[in-house]
Amino acid sequence: MRYVNLGRTGLKVSAVSFGTWAFGGEWGAVDAEEGTAAIHRALDLGINLFDTAQGYGFGAAERLLGQALWQRARRDDVVIATKGGLRMEGDTLLRDASAKWLREGAEASLRDLGTDYIDLYQIHWPDPRTPAEETAEALEQLVTSGKIRYVGVSNYDVEEMEALRSLGWLETLQPPYHMFHRSIEDEILPYTAQHDIGVLVYGPLAHGLLSGRMTPDTTFTADDWRGKSPDFTGETFQRNLRVVERLKQFVRERDVTLPGLAVAWTLANPAVDVAIVGGRRPDQLDGTATAADPHLSPAELGEINTILADAVPMWGPHPEGM
Numbered sequence: 312m313r314y315v316n317l318g319r320t321g322l323k324v325s326a327v328s329f330g331t332w333a334f335g336g337e338w339g340a341v342d343a344e345e346g347t348a349a350i351h352r353a354l355d356l357g358i359n360l361f362d363t364a365q366g367y368g369f370g371a372a373e374r375l376l377g378q379a380l381w382q383r384a385r386r387d388d389v390v391i392a393t394k395g396g397l398r399m400e401g402d403t404l405l406r407d408a409s410a411k412w413l414r415e416g417a418e419a420s421l422r423d424l425g426t427d428y429i430d431l432y433q434i435h436w437p438d439p440r441t442p443a444e445e446t447a448e449a450l451e452q453l454v455t456s457g458k459i460r461y462v463g464v465s466n467y468d469v470e471e472m473e474a475l476r477s478l479g480w481l482e483t484l485q486p487p488y489h490m491f492h493r494s495i496e497d498e499i500l501p502y503t504a505q506h507d508i509g510v511l512v513y514g515p516l517a518h519g520l521l522s523g524r525m526t527p528d529t530t531f532t533a534d535d536w537r538g539k540s541p542d543f544t545g546e547t548f549q550r551n552l553r554v555v556e557r558l559k560q561f562v563r564e565r566d567v568t569l570p571g572l573a574v575a576w577t578l579a580n581p582a583v584d585v586a587i588v589g590g591r592r593p594d595q596l597d598g599t600a601t602a603a604d605p606h607l608s609p610a611e612l613g614e615i616n617t618i619l620a621d622a623v624p625m626w627g628p629h630p631e632g633m
Contacts, residue, residue, distance in 0.1 A: 312357030312600075315584050318509025320461045320482050322430060324390050326578055327600045328360040328511060329353040330587040334375045335367030343375055345592050350379035352593035354389075356600045362485075362511065362587050364394035365420050366404070366435055373423035381425055392431035392511070393420050394465055394485075396438060408438035410449035417453050433463035433485055434475075443474035450480045463509070469502045476506060485587070488512035488577055490521065490558075490615075491551055491625040500582035511585040515577045516570055516599070517625065520555060523569035523598075527552045547623045554622045561618065565611075567602070572615075574602040579612060 313326045334346050350361070361380065363372050373393060380389055395416035396408040417432060432453065434446065453459045463483030464472060475481040484503055486495045492514070503510050516522050529552065555569075562569050570588075577586045588599040607615070 314359075316509075317360075317431075317511075317584050318482055318503075319507045320431070320509055322360075322390055322461065322509075324360040324585060325358045326585055327356075327358055327574065327602070328362050328392070328585050328587045329358050329596075329600075330513060330589040331361070331363040331372040331376050332367055332513075333589050333591050334372035335364075336371050337368065341371070341375070342591070346375050347379040347382070348593045349590045349596065350376060351383055352590075352596050353600065354380075354383055356596060358600060359388065360390045360392065360511075360585060362392045362513075363424075364397075364433075364435055365416050365423075366394065366397035369399065370419065370423040373420055374425075377423060377425040386426060390430045391424060391426065392433060392463070392485075393424065393429055394433040394435040395420065396434040396436060406436045406438040406440075408434050408441045408446045408449075410445050410452075413446065413449040414453070417458055421458060428457060429459045431461045431463050431483060432459035433465050433483065434467075436466050437464070437468075437471045443478060447475055447478035447480045454480075463511075465513075469498050472499075472502065472508070476508075481508060483509040483511060485511045485513055487514045487626075488580075488583065489515050489517040490573060490576060490619055491517050491554075491622050494624065496580075500580070504582045509584050510582060511587055512577050512583055513587045515574050515586045515588065517573070520551060520625070521558070521569055521573040523559070525552060525555065527556060547625060550621070550623050551625060554618060557618045557621075558615070561614065567606075568598040570598040571602040574599050575607055576612075576615060578602070579607045 314323050315326050317324050334341050361376055363376050395413055396406060398405055398407045398412055450462045461482045462480045465485035472481060486499060488495055559569055562572050574586045574588060577583055590596045
């Protein structure tokens with residue numbers, strides 16, 4: 312496993328992080344025993360950065376992660392990143408980065424994770440209704456109290472990041488990034504590189520499109536892709552599946568899997584520090600967690616970009632439906 316410095320946080324983390332989105336229960340039943348085994352497999356592979364969120368089942372994913380980690384790991388040996396700033400109001404999922412909710416959310420995350428501090432606390436989605444000053448003040452209080460160590464955001468654009476950074480409370484960004492979703496290359500990654508903001512990207516497998524399991528004959532019902540973008544159906548999906556077939560030919564000529572290539576491709580971008588991968592079962596990590604070292608030459612990256620020239624941009628799900 313390769314380890315990197317995460318921006319200016321001082322955290323030394325594995326270039327591949329284990330993500331726990333699948334443990335929230337939104338995407339089907341969760342097998343706690345298999346999930347625990349997957350987390351233990353991540354530890355065995357040298358992963359020391361674990362990413363979760365209060366919004367992943369509102370405690371479900373954090374509890375499973377904490378219980379699994381403390382069976383095998385010492386607190387100082389792992390880095391825990393979680394996210395807050397979402398809450399339920401009836402059946403509606405809302406963005407809420409208010410001081411009151413961030414304080415309550417952080418306390419709930421600490422209890423569910425079974426820890427005294429959170430290494431990296433991230434605002435899950437930008438909240439246009441809460442002033443940046445209020446969010447920053449709440450984050451400052453959490454840092455000075457020792458409950459969190461560093462502050463990050465997820466799914467923010469440049470203007471939203473600058474609002475928090477100008478107040479002194481922004482050290483990392485977690486955006487979506489994969490071969491079919493490259494918009495962060497235009498403005499966001501140049502901004503994070505300029506300001507030494509650590510970048511953890513999620514979704515490197517394009518929500519399964521780059522898992523290697525799909526073919527041009529693959530089709531899905533609306534229920535299969537509940538919550539996902541309409542881009543996962545119709546001509547956009549079929550066109551990108553044809554691109555995937557060409558990528559499969561590329562990996563067949565090399566000692567790498569398609570998921571491994573997808574992860575290595577994201578990490579080959581010098582502005583990206585960490586790629587977050589998940590897995591419901593231990594074996595699902597074997598093709599991705601071992602791709603921490605980007606062995607892609609400039610010629611190979613050029614060949615991949617030639618293949619991707621025929622791709623159509625695809626967006627993933629917005630879990631709160633906004």
